[in-house]
Amino acid sequence: MSVLVGTGTKLLVQGLGGAGKFHVDRSIAYGTQVVAAPHPTRAGEVEVFEGEVDASGVPGRTGSYRVEVPIFATVRDAVAATGANASVVFVPPPFAADAIMEAADAGVELVVVITDGIPIQDMVRVKRYLEGKRTRLVGPNCPGVITPHECRIGIMPGYIHETGRVGVVSRSGTLTYEAVKQLTDNGLGQTTAVGIGGDPVNGTNFVDVLRLFQDDPATEAIIMIGEIGGTAEEEAAAFIRDHVTKPVAAFIAGTTAPAGKRMGHAGAIISGGAGTAAEKIAALEAAGAVVAVTPSDMGDAVLEAMRRAGSA
């Protein structure tokens, strides 16, 4: 079992520029079903992907692959023709909001946005547009979602993942990889790893993913990786306290960040007393989570949380 993506995921690709093409090729090599791509001027053509299969991906595949992805004029056409149920967005920032709303209008269930640098006011409008629609947005500015050996959507290195027992949810890309690698190395593995992105306005938040993991029978424990800025971690802590029965570990980046400075992500800014690492760590510990002191201790923190719960 897993959450959000799996063997039934049929992916369409929005944004076939250099980065989009490269990462989609890696997803196809991993074994992800990529079924369509909308493009304003290339309808009727196909985009060909070929290469050697990624041995760390979907099992039982060997040798080389060649996939012809059909191109449609609109997302609506692509969904109607292929039954695509998920989209990955690599569209450049000025046009990304429109791409997300087009996917939502076409009824795509899951939209994963990799694009970094979308204007905040665009995301404010997107979030409003998505209200009442069936579409779940993940991102923007995120590494994507992966269920090991089933489906990879995004830009993460596939080979560090291993099917297992822990759900991973994170605001940071490279820190997700750190956590995933440690969970693979200590034998716990992952059910699904979800990068929710570091932007101040995003779609799916910690609480949404915590709820999915809590309801997923295969997920035995959860690690959430947050950072300074905003109150998403505090809200997650309240949810963990009230609704999560599974063991939870956490890490918060930015303990030593100076106040008022923006640390790369737009989200990672602390001003006044709100959103400091100390406040977030205290809230998570009070909710019963085991908080790793450094990112090198994330795998151990999950083991400790499971040990305390008697499940490791």
Added chain:
Amino acid sequence: MKIHEYQAKELLGARGVSVPQGRLANTVEEAVAAVKPLIQATGNAVVVVKSQIHAGGRGKGRFLEHPDLGGVNVVLDGLKGGVEAAEAAVRSLAERMLGSTLVTVQTGPEGKQVNRLYVEQGIDIEREFYLSVVLDRATGRNIVMASTEGGTEIEEVAAERPDAITRETIDPAVGLLPFQAHALTWRLGLRGDAAKAGRRFITALAGAAIELDTDMVEINPLVVTKGGDVMALDAKVSFDKNALFRHSALASLRDLSEEDAAEIKAADYGLSFIKLDGTIGCLVNGAGLAMATMDTIKEVGGEPANFLDVGGGATTENVTAAFEIITRDPSVKGIFVNIFGGIMKCDTIANGVLQAVHNVGLQVPLVVRLEGTNVELGKRIIEDAGLPGLVVAGSMREGAERIVELTR
């Protein structure tokens, strides 16, 4: 991107937000020349001379060269002595303020040089308020936030008198609605003409904030004048840099002299860089990992000299630029490169580091920790190069420990 007060007032004024009349002065003569037309246009013999720097706290700030002189000065001389007396007083102030260093709570002890003054009409203040338009991250919507505690930092008010703050959420589908502007002014205690002017002010400000893609607009204080007018006595505006592509006119408002030279160079190479006070230079991919690297260095007893995120698609050129920025800082006693290569391959990074060391030279210890795609190849490239002073570490914690040892 931050701008000066005078620029903010010009932008907001052009969008229907009521601001006092004022003139920018780059020289003493320009400051003096601003006095007469201001007094004539407004009929008020009082003028105010305000330092233009990007930091806040200017009124309470003091000049290093003139410890008794504040960053904002009200000139009353015109009340008795007329325009000529006001001009003489402004001349004396401008001579001392221009080129001097203003230290405020936000500038740090080194202060900031004042190169521009804003000469503004005096205002007869009846009451002061706080007003801002900011993003509420919890809802993903903009809010208008107001407080009766004008002139006080909003964080302070939030901590001590949260009931003094009132807010309205803007629905992006329809914008700030008239009933919301009314509710805000009512709760601030505005009545009659002042309430009408307040509604107009708030509506114009909310519209301008969204139209201009601001990160934040803060009017503190917002004042009600004795004549019942509502005006922005100060204005702080910063912009969402991701939206600058659709506001080409705003680019010219950037004042590079207000920004850190190393941070400007970093931005040119697509690097996120922030100078800190420690001794260990950091070069990392990903903002979260970069922060976590700083945390780890501190945890094992060191102090990071910077935050530096080379981003996901770093090239040899970016890595070289990052090295140059780090090594130029004389307080750096050692460098820690921490990379988790996802799509970015470790051999690419290894070659980039070697190229950078070749170009820039290596005077301090360097610890490299590589993980991710092609990690074995990357490590081999670095080890084969056999650079003295270069250590390869297996994990982030080990790397942090090694660099802290080596810089002791």
